[in-house]
Amino acid sequence: MSLAEEAGGPEPRVGEPVAEVSDGDVRVLRYVLGVEDALAWERVSPAYRRQDRLALIVSVFAGLAVLQFGVSHLEILPELHSLAGAVAILGGLPLLVRGLQLRDRRGRARERAGDGVEIVLEVHRDRLVERRADRSSALAVGARSLREVREGPGHVFLATREDVIILPERALGGVAAKRDFAAAWRAKAAG
Secondary structure (H helix, E strand, O other), X not given: OOHHHHHOOOOOOOOOOOEEEEEOOEEEXXXXXXXXXXXXXXXXXXXXXXXXXXXXXXXXHHHHHHHHHHXXXXXXXXXXXXXXXXXXXXXXXXXXXXXXXXXXXXXXXXXXXXXXXXXXXXXXXXXXXXEEOOOOOOEEEEHHHOOEEEEEOOEEEEEOOOOEEEEEHHHHOOHHHHHHHHHHHHHHHHO
């Protein structure tokens, strides 16, 4: 049984407007997290950004090492001595690494969101409770356990050490609401 069926509502689809219920101090948001939403987090995730940069730097140095080895040990390959050959070696490895990084990023996003996963997010005064249709237990995040509240184009990311709550702008009702939500939770996390 889906979360929507439990709540007695229709199945939401990725990109559709969400249902929002407010019950006193609790605001409940229902939305579907799609692969594009998860991919937005993968693009800004601090851990993967550092790894990606390091891998690109290493690939440049590996290209230099391959070029140096080729020039000094493989004199029978005149292509390595040309500018075009050097550019191909120096640019080829970083392009290969970048392609692998993009493939991995998309794989992590698919793992996080599948074909779209229904989310029910309870926004309490000092904590968030995320219930996902693909998980048996809820993720409860207190304001003080938030490591980072990041606002991206179209999303708010509420990250802890172990996980992240990805909240699309469409779930909040627009850019201004997204900005206000992010500012409020940034203040709560700091405070």
